Amino acid sequence: MTVNGSHKNVTISDVARAAGVSKTTVSRYINGKYSLMSPETRERIAAVIEMSHYRPSSIAQSLKAKQSYQIGVVVADVSSPFSAALIRGIGHVLLENNYVALFADSKNSLELEQRLIQTLVSRKVDGLIVNTNSYYNPSLIQLACQGMPVVLCDRQVSDYNFPLVGSEQRQPILDVVAHLKEEGFHTAAFFTEEYAANSARFTRRNAFLEAMAFHYPDQDAQSLSFTVDISDQAGTIRAIEQLLGRCGSGNTPAIIGVNNVTTMHVVGAIRAMGLEIPRQVGICGPNDWGWDEQINWPVIVPPGITTFTVQSYEIGCTVAQVLLQRIQNPAAEKQEIRLPSELVVRGSTRLRAARV
Amino acid sequence: MTVNGSHKNVTISDVARAAGVSKTTVSRYINGKYSLMSPETRERIAAVIEMSHYRPSSIAQSLKAKQSYQIGVVVADVSSPFSAALIRGIGHVLLENNYVALFADSKNSLELEQRLIQTLVSRKVDGLIVNTNSYYNPSLIQLACQGMPVVLCDRQVSDYNFPLVGSEQRQPILDVVAHLKEEGFHTAAFFTEEYAANSARFTRRNAFLEAMAFHYPDQDAQSLSFTVDISDQAGTIRAIEQLLGRCGSGNTPAIIGVNNVTTMHVVGAIRAMGLEIPRQVGICGPNDWGWDEQINWPVIVPPGITTFTVQSYEIGCTVAQVLLQRIQNPAAEKQEIRLPSELVVRGSTRLRAARV
DNA sequence: TTGTACGCGTTATCAG
DNA sequence: CTGATAACGCGTACAA
Numbered sequence: 001m002t003v004n005g006s007h008k009n010v011t012i013s014d015v016a017r018a019a020g021v022s023k024t025t026v027s028r029y030i031n032g033k034y035s036l037m038s039p040e041t042r043e044r045i046a047a048v049i050e051m052s053h054y055r056p057s058s059i060a061q062s063l064k065a066k067q068s069y070q071i072g073v074v075v076a077d078v079s080s081p082f083s084a085a086l087i088r089g090i091g092h093v094l095l096e097n098n099y100v101a102l103f104a105d106s107k108n109s110l111e112l113e114q115r116l117i118q119t120l121v122s123r124k125v126d127g128l129i130v131n132t133n134s135y136y137n138p139s140l141i142q143l144a145c146q147g148m149p150v151v152l153c154d155r156q157v158s159d160y161n162f163p164l165v166g167s168e169q170r171q172p173i174l175d176v177v178a179h180l181k182e183e184g185f186h187t188a189a190f191f192t193e194e195y196a197a198n199s200a201r202f203t204r205r206n207a208f209l210e211a212m213a214f215h216y217p218d219q220d221a222q223s224l225s226f227t228v229d230i231s232d233q234a235g236t237i238r239a240i241e242q243l244l245g246r247c248g249s250g251n252t253p254a255i256i257g258v259n260n261v262t263t264m265h266v267v268g269a270i271r272a273m274g275l276e277i278p279r280q281v282g283i284c285g286p287n288d289w290g291w292d293e294q295i296n297w298p299v300i301v302p303p304g305i306t307t308f309t310v311q312s313y314e315i316g317c318t319v320a321q322v323l324l325q326r327i328q329n330p331a332a333e334k335q336e337i338r339l340p341s342e343l344v345v346r347g348s349t350r351l352r353a354a355r356v
Numbered sequence: 357m358t359v360n361g362s363h364k365n366v367t368i369s370d371v372a373r374a375a376g377v378s379k380t381t382v383s384r385y386i387n388g389k390y391s392l393m394s395p396e397t398r399e400r401i402a403a404v405i406e407m408s409h410y411r412p413s414s415i416a417q418s419l420k421a422k423q424s425y426q427i428g429v430v431v432a433d434v435s436s437p438f439s440a441a442l443i444r445g446i447g448h449v450l451l452e453n454n455y456v457a458l459f460a461d462s463k464n465s466l467e468l469e470q471r472l473i474q475t476l477v478s479r480k481v482d483g484l485i486v487n488t489n490s491y492y493n494p495s496l497i498q499l500a501c502q503g504m505p506v507v508l509c510d511r512q513v514s515d516y517n518f519p520l521v522g523s524e525q526r527q528p529i530l531d532v533v534a535h536l537k538e539e540g541f542h543t544a545a546f547f548t549e550e551y552a553a554n555s556a557r558f559t560r561r562n563a564f565l566e567a568m569a570f571h572y573p574d575q576d577a578q579s580l581s582f583t584v585d586i587s588d589q590a591g592t593i594r595a596i597e598q599l600l601g602r603c604g605s606g607n608t609p610a611i612i613g614v615n616n617v618t619t620m621h622v623v624g625a626i627r628a629m630g631l632e633i634p635r636q637v638g639i640c641g642p643n644d645w646g647w648d649e650q651i652n653w654p655v656i657v658p659p660g661i662t663t664f665t666v667q668s669y670e671i672g673c674t675v676a677q678v679l680l681q682r683i684q685n686p687a688a689e690k691q692e693i694r695l696p697s698e699l700v701v702r703g704s705t706r707l708r709a710a711r712v
Numbered sequence: 713t714t715g716t717a718c719g720c721g722t723t724a725t726c727a728g
Numbered sequence: 729c730t731g732a733t734a735a736c737g738c739g740t741a742c743a744a
Contacts, residue, residue: 009422011721022731027723037729053502055478059424060721062415065734066365069695078443079645084435091434095472096500103459114452122411123456144410267658289435300624301657322459367737378715394713416737419720586734 006073010054019048030195031320047240056350069099071323072128075153078105080261082288082312085129086153089131089316090216096272097324099126107109110134121148127323129153135197136223148329151323156199163326163334165319167286172308172341176284177211179306179343183351185282186251187216189243191236191266192258201258206336208256219226230262232345236269254282260289262311267301279301282349286310286341293305303347311339366408375404386412404417413471418480427457427679428476428484429447430469431509436459437486438644438668442509453680455482460712466490467552482680485509490553503687507679509671512555512692519682519690521675523642525559525670526566528664528697532612532640533567535662535699539707541638542607543572545599546581547592547622548614557614564612593626597638610638610705616645616666623657633659639704642666642697659703667695 012030016023021041023175028036029045037045048054062068073090075083087103092102102120106113110133117140120128127149134157141160145149156165190208195201205225212221226239226282240255247253247273257263263285267277275281287298287307298305318337347354372379373623375396384392385401393401404410419426429446431439435666437539443459450457458476459473462469466489476484490513497516500506515610551557551659561581568577582595596611603609613619619641623633624661631637643663645656654661674693682688703710 009721011722013721023722024724024731024733025729027732031723033381035729041729058479059415059418060736061723062601063413063419063720063738064722064724066736068415079440079445081435087434087459088461088463091459095460095475098474100458102456103443104451104457107444120453141709143502156724171449183666190670193711239390240428266654268652271656271658297653297656300620300627300653365737368739379738380715380740381713387739392713397713413737416720417739419722419736420738420740422720528715661736 001113009057010052012056014268015048015052015054016193018052018133019044021197022047035197036320040049057342060328067126068124068283070123070125071099071101071320072117072123072125073101073103074106074116074120074128075103075131075132076106076108076113076155078103080288082260082261082310085289085312086131086316086319089313089318090152090320091316093317093320093324106133108133110137110213112141117143119232124266127151129319129323129329131155133197135199135202149231149323149326151319151326153319154200157337157346161334163322163336165315165322165337166200166339167310168338168341169200170207172212172286172343173204173207173256174214175343176306176308177208177215180254180256180282180284180349181215183254183282183349184355185254185349186247186353187219187224187253188212189253189255190258191228191239191255191262192225193262194227195258204258208325228262228265228342230265233265233272236266237273239265240269240273240275252278252280252282252351254278254284257283257285259286263305263307264297269306277348282306284308284349287344298344298346303350306349307344307345308341308343314339357590361641365413366410368410370607371401371404371408371410374408375400376470377401390596399589400440423482424480426458426479426481427455427480427676428458428460428473428479429486430460430462430472430476431483431487432462432489432511434459436615436644438510438616438666441668442487442675443673445669445674446676449673449676450455452511453477454675455680462489464489470495473499483507483683485675485679486514487511491555491558492553495600497668505679505682505687507675507682508594509675510556517690519692521671521678522556522640522695523666523671524694524697525556526563527587528642528699529560529612530567530570531699532664533564533571534661535612535701536612536638536705537571538642539610539638539705540608540711541610541705542603543575543580543609544568545611545617546607546614547584547595547611548581549586549618550583551614560614577632584593584621585620586621589621589625589628592622593629596622596625596629596631606709608634608636608638610634610640613639619663623661626679633704634707635710638662638707640664640705643700644668659706662702662705663699664697664699666697670695 012023013028018025034042104116113133129151131153132155137157152162152164177188192201193244195205209221228236243253255266256264284306288310368379368382372382381393469489485507487509488511491515508518508520551561565577584592599609599667600698610656611622613622640662644666654663
């Protein structure tokens with residue numbers, strides 16, 4: 001049928017010629033305006049399209065329509081489970097609406113993020129979903145001011161009212177600290193990556209401070225917040241040692257990880273130290289995996305890791321929907337949507353049971 | 357591309373008019389042909405572009421150039437670690453070459469895969485990277501015959517010689533069975549998802565059979581290959597019980613998972629049964645995580661899971677490079693590239709040490 | 713050194 | 729019911 005590689009792309013004109021009609025009619029056929037042509041022409045066009053494998057060029061369509069039907073999606077880290085579930089949700093909604101996603105991974109770098117956004121903008125995406133790397137982000141604000149529909153994911157930016165979809169940040173932390181107190185942990189500690197430029201981490205940390213003031217009023221919460229580097233296990237081990245030293249023997253602290261990756265990093269450090277969970281130290285954190293994931297690490301890692309859920313897949317669906325709405329109606333009021341979280345208690349914080 | 361009333365999109369004509377030159381000259385400026393204009397005009401154009409935030413429309417450019425500089429990437433399952441690392445690799449190489457990726461997730465469904473590919477094709481992607489769901493895939497073959505550059509990822513398709521980049525399948529399985537024999541496991545078993553339509557799983561299974569014939573010639577390898585459903589833990593538990601029953605008490609079998617997800621699923625089942633690893637049962641499998649991942653589950657899950665590495669990130673880089681080459685030179689010889697694998701022994705198969 | 717005119721594939725407008 | 733024709737934004741022979 002077709003000859004080597006060099007197969008010319010069949011266009012609407014080719015179809016028109018072959019069917020003996022005009023481009024206009026073919027265009028009408030493509031757009032389903034069958035009432036504007038006789039059944040015979042319709043048949044004829046259908047046959048030609050079938051045989052030639054003709055597909056309209058969405059590039060030309062975009063040029064004409066001034067819409068690309070493409071959405072730019074910039075995530076901070078594809079390798080995080082949060083991003084994976086997010087991408088699925090976004091992809092699902094976009095596909096249903098005949099949009100396509102241009103995904104890009106900013107590798108936790110603001111510089112790369114900006115470069116990628118530039119690229120996507122010049123690709124004429126109709127809108128942008130950004131899981132940004134920086135709370136201070138003038139270039140993103142400028143973009144929005146120029147009329148680009150932007151919806152943020154999980155992380156807010158200062159000095160501009162972006163629409164945002166993310167998970168609830170404060171309540172789950174309050175819940176988890178209450179739970180730790182109830183289980184009899186001597187104190188709670190918060191292990192976070194650099195949080196200054198990351199609104200999600202920042203907010204969680206503040207919630208931790210707030211919860212500590214309530215449940216552990218005699219503790220100095222500030223000094224129980226440790227900033228760690230997930231590529232430096234030795235440093236994390238030192239932090240844990242410091243925490244244990246402060247509690248004194250016989251007293252068990254619990255660690256809250258700021259996110260999934262950090263929590264797992266801390267688990268690794270605890271295991272490297274040979275500590276017993278939860279008798280010597282408790283551990284818990286958010287669970288970014290989407291609900292349908294097969295590798296459910298909090299269950300698999302003994303004795304089961306206590307988590308609070310993050311509905312990453314649903315966040316993806318929602319953020320895509322919000323963006324599409326915004327594209328249709330840019331004047332709509334900007335909303336900030338927070339999906340609820342749920343505490344799932346597992347062995348890693350069941351201190352009372354472990355003491356029996 | 358959005359025109360939100362406030363800010364019309366500035367085109368090359370606008371720039372030309374504002375700078376008092378013709379579109380041609382502006383076009384030349386954009387494409388860096390500075391030798392074709394006087395320094396003054398160059399300055400003037402630069403100024404206008406700067407002030408107007410003009411960016412050439414890559415849609416119009418694509419229409420003209422008959423190249424979209426877009427690559428379609430269809431993965432079988434974004435939520436698998438393999439895909440995440442793969443996407444990173446692909447994205448990295450494409451960005452460096454001024455290409456952009458249209459990522460799509462086929463959710464392990466051939467039907468969805470085909471639909472997605474249709475979408476991508478009508479988007480006029482310059483090429484396609486596919487981690488396909490089916491070994492029998494006429495529609496993909498047809499596409500290739502029509503001249504679309506296609507490079508496969510890890511999974512081959514029958515009856516057509518596609519270029520492919522993936523990991524080595526046979527050798528690591530042979531190595532791992534040899535290792536199990538050496539550690540004194542009574543037998544090895546292979547736990548796989550449906551493998552008939554998946555060349556990677558099929559090949560690994562065959563390698564298992566081959567290795568068994570060599571290292572465990574007295575065992576019936578066929579019946580030691582279990583097909584499991586990762587959404588059915590009860591079924592997997594039954595399979596493990598059957599395996600244990602066959603070995604008899606005092607004899608320890610080891611399980612090889614066909615892929616990362618299956619291996620973790622089996623670990624979950626083993627834990628649910630309360631079995632001790634590796635004393636009562638050994639477990640190992642491939643590790644799809646990219647080298648730079650932070651959540652390194654084989655290390656974190658006690659007693660450490662023996663794996664053979666899959667260089668997912670590098671596979672992504674390579675597959676993108678191969679595709680770009682193919683786009684440049686469609687007549688080039690088709691190659692099948694297999695990246696090597698390495699056995700990493702951890703506690704989950706250290707039977708001798710566990711018996712001491 | 714700069715500009716004119718046309719075409720890329722599609723759709724909307726208007727005229728039969 | 730059908731079809732010419734003009735855009736959409738850009739690149740490029742071909743002039744000047």
